Amino acid sequence: MSPPLTPLDPLIVLEDVHAFYGKSHVLHGVSLTVGPGEVVGLLGRNGVGKSTTLKAIMGLVPASRGRVLFGGRPITGLPAHRVARLGIAYVPEDRRIFRLLTVMENLRTGLDRQGVDEAKRKRLIDKVLEYFPVLGERRNQAGGTLSGGEQQMLAIARAMMLEPKIVLLDEPTEGLMPRMVSQIGTIIEVLHREGVAILLVEQNVPLTLASSRRVYFMEKGTVRHHAAAADLEVGDAVIHQYLGV
């Protein structure tokens, strides 16, 4: 198996990123890349630093060492709202739906920014409702009353309102029923077709292999293995090594 091709002109680059929670050393030098429009999987067991890697990109956890580049430009140390404005959207594991706001209100929170006129708002909302008709059916329903899968869909749709160049997806299938898991696969395809890059943190191996072009495996706060998704199968020893028991 030859090492997979990394993009020549990457959208996101992490170089030897270290991070701490208090004294706890969580990231021990994470290096990875995501190309424009590329879907990249980040696999590993609980507690290996996958979510923290996404937070370090967003500036929600400071990188104590190393660099994060976006479009070749260092963004290490930028606050999260500035990172988001550059075109990096983040869908955290707990989704952070506004439970008391309706589906439409949730979507509109992503539209209250400069340079979005009424026509553009309509265009963006129409597009996600076309992709996710369920959200249209539930447009006036409070976010908190949606099912887990629908909330995940809403969280991703809301991220799309920012017209991001990349979406950081943190375990979108966590806690979802198997039927909803395949729906998440469809949503990832939709984003990919739109040309949006995705860094997908997951523990669901089949979904990640089916959705991603390349996959990184993390262990103990660092990337231990890197492969083209097409070269991997669920039963492979390497998968067992980093995710199995």
Added chain:
Amino acid sequence: MTAAGLVDDPSSAGTGRGGTSAAPLLSTAALTVRFGGLAALNGVDFEVRRGEIRAVIGPNGAGKSTFFNCLTGVIRPTAGRIVFNGEDITGLPPNRISQKGIARSYQITNILPNATTLENVRIAAQSRRHAWSMLRHHADFRDLMDRSEAVLASVGLVDKAHELAANLSHGEQRNLEIGIALATEPTLLCLDEPTAGMSAAETHDTMELVRRIAEDLTILIVEHDMHVVMELAHRITVLHYGEMLAEGTPAEIQENPRVQEVYLKT
């Protein structure tokens, strides 16, 4: 092992409350915890023998933390029973359970940062004593200090005894936390991710530490690092959606196709 006498001697188990050494140290029967409509634990029957190192594993949301919280009295089970040392401890508050001999170290470090390492251990050791005896006998204080120092020796922190706990490294703080648990003279020690956030070297040292203290103790460990689990545990219990999925030796668990399916979500 310097902490000798801190804990029950397995060979004397038959003489204590709770019958013969063949009886499990801890058992749960149909242990169930519901949060609203969600069963975080659903009818778990579980047994640990004296002297065992038992790992409890399972994917996110399997119920591992809820299980620990039940055993240590943080959560009252909705149904079922917990028997420890032959005694029904179901529904007892955490302080009473601690006095019965179940100690716990937390996932998030839980120390007094502005006390010294020794003081942290001594305060925990004191919780085991009657307050009046402290006031009456200076000798008891001496005894307490000796015991605290023995605990520090067992967790490798003697030379940091007079250091403020805040100044210890992360790995040392986690080991101090194990020392705090040991100071309460437990029979059963529950360790919640003892190697989280540690470097490879610190992880190795903590594994050695756990192995050492396990000579005198029964240990339950929740851990995601499979190397740690496979190296340390005599037996492994796998939880999944609040139910017991499998139980066996590390080799048996590694060969169990259902366990692999659950972990790889196939």
